[in-house]
Amino acid sequence: MSNSNSWHVLKFGGTSVSSRDNWNTIAAIIKRKRAKGIRVFVVHSAVSTVSNRLESLIGLADGGDYRPSYQQLITLHQELLVEMGLPETLLDQQYAYLKRLLDGIHLLGEVSDRVRALIMSQGELWSTRIGQAYLQTQLDESVNRLDARDFLKANESYDVDYLCANCDYSPDGSLIRTVEESSVVITQGFIASTSEDETVLLGRGGSDTSAAYFAAKLEAERLEIWTDVPGIFTANPNQVNNARLLKELNYDEAQEMASAGAKVLHPRAIRPAQATKIPVYIRSTIDPDIEGTIINDVENRWGMVKAITAKEHITLISMESQGMWQQAGFLADIFSIFKQHQVSVDLVSTSETNITVSLDSLTQVVSEKQIKNLAKDLSKMCRVNIMHDCSAVSIVGKNVRAILHKIAPAFSIFETYKVYLLSQAASDLNLTFVIDDEHSNKVITALHELLITNNPNSEILGPTAKELKQVEQTDTGSRWWQDKQQEITQCLKDRDSAYIYHLDSVKQNIQNLQSISAIERIFFAVKSNNNPDVLKVAYESDIGFETVSSGEVDHILNLFPSIDKSRIFFTPNFAARHEYEAILEKGIRLTLDSTYPIRQWPEIFRGKDVFLRVDPNIGKGHHENVRTAGATSKFGIPIYELEDLQPVIEEYDINVVGLHAHAGSGILTNEHWAEHARLLAETAALFSGVKYLNLGGGFGIKERAQQSELTMSQIDKSLQKVKSEYPQYELWIEPGRYISANTGVLVSKVTQVKQKQNYYYVGLSTGMNSLMRPALYGSYHNIVNLSRLEQTKEHLATVVGPICESTDKLGVEIPFPETLEGDLVLIENAGAYGHVMSTQYNMRKPAEEVCI
């Protein structure tokens, strides 16, 4: 269909324009299109983090010293220019202009929305300069840079909202003429202007909207939204393991999904495409070859659940009033109060005496203060109850009403989870349940399992994210077990299952951590793997042991009787008084992770050294159940309670020598530990005797091909920075998973294979009795048929154990070859929280441990 006049409008986000590598990806995508004669119109965002930085600069200019942050913003761009080999003076004038604007704010001590929009627009204006200059070096035709504000004009029929304007998008002869001679055009997302040429913004996710406007104005052949995910899935693939790629959606469904929380595409971007019938393609810069999702005007005749989406961290306002509802105008009065406070509402449900609404979290950020003021005014008319931390979970699909009978069984899960608000869209595109945030993962997973996974395949459902990753996984790195197949096979000669550990890998992992020079001491979390040979490697590598029970402490003391006690650290949770007494008796350092022991039994700590475990209240981690921080967690002392401990600490002469924080498991953000270090260092000022800051464990490992590994040098860099600010403290860490996970595999023989409708079950000799993590947290483990590594994977297997429990699954939708009884199946990354959690459930002995 392409002809030499047709335009493809391509939108790229902040990450795509933040490094030379990513710009090369953009250049490659453009070249491929040019080779087919397609004209390319690129719309892109500011470099990652720049919009937030500009926003905070405005705040700083208004109040205090903005220069350091301004300088950081410039450094970030200068570093990018150097990386990309562009002239270092490219943006000098732009920097100076921003400086003048900020000085202006500083001088006036106030900032209008108009000036705010102008400042916020700088990020995009700078990045298209970089983009044009760089693409010019990569392409052998000229790259035409437009100022988006010359073509996107705010609709002024209402008051112009400078921060979130709407624009006209009918075909634009002037734009078409301007680019008549060009084949590659580049322009900014997010920004537009008024008829007076004042800069306006298009609100959150505005770059998607800009791209859609340009596509409509150009009457483009297609709009492509390039992201870092391969398309829209039936659920968030990070949340639901077997979420599947949706190959096709119609505009209404896509709109609904975007509005209901699917983050791939901004909902406002769909209308312009729909009005002009331009198909929208969602594609991934990571896998440019994957087809992704196409959004167009296909009509599906029958009802089908397409997706389970969720909007998390939303706020509900419930309003009670006896008998007021029948009064004419009551609702109007209520909603006019919302209007007065500029708070927009998303879901509404009403009854005789109650009206409950959820606040729209997609297009607005409502401050705590705004909510307070709103509630104050509302309470003049009714009783008001505010509920934070809710999630709106939606079942999305056209004609959901027509298939209620089919989805009814799924609702039994709401027996367990309280529903605060239920709403059904008049458009018949969704059913939404508002529940507590903390339950949303479980509810989403269960609904997906019942409504999508267990439904017959349909041609619009593509592969799972995992399968897409599997394709790449074949070429990512080697694993120790690939060279040890003979030994592994030998091990399984006289047993059906075994945990096999590779001790050299334990050593290697410890050495990686030892390269973080900012860290003084490393303690291996014994609970992740207590195998004596594994512990011996740690012992011989001169690191310490983090223990959570007196059992673990005794285990270490038995194995290494002459160990220096300072190499053992005790971090119990809700342990009994006698356990603390026994540990103190042994001269082992410990943390208190509640104020109870100090308040109730202060005498046992008299004159002793203790650490206090702080609740950092940032729950990061790969799964709800292993998030060991945050309000719903049983771990740690809230920072605000620490101060109250002062009198007891003084009275009993207790030495608070350290602070401790541990916020969950599987963290892959390099900066996480520096955040903890900073938080603890700031908190440490409360206690004069603090010498050590224990930053916890949680070091994640790469489990899926798309994840990026932790980089020790980056972790070090971020910690060194904190250390230079707070040189008085020693920094400690206590990783478990990072040291032990990839050193162990679970290998088990196939007992039976069963095909049940379109499910291919591979049964193993052992299951959740050996490896509980998948059943307990839904954790993901790569699984291979070791006996048939080279065979083509023609099935999507559900790998199960022999335990009489429906959660006894080690993996679902695993690409697998045709498998036979007696084959050896290998489950990766089973060295941490594997054998240590095994049970005798069903009176089946779990797999034994073997070291090689």
Ligand SMILES: *Cc1c(COP(=O)(O)O)cnc(C)c1O
């Ligand atoms: C479990 C635990 C760790 C180790 O966590 P990993 O995710 O395995 O690194 C560290 N510190 C404490 C207090 C723990 O409970």
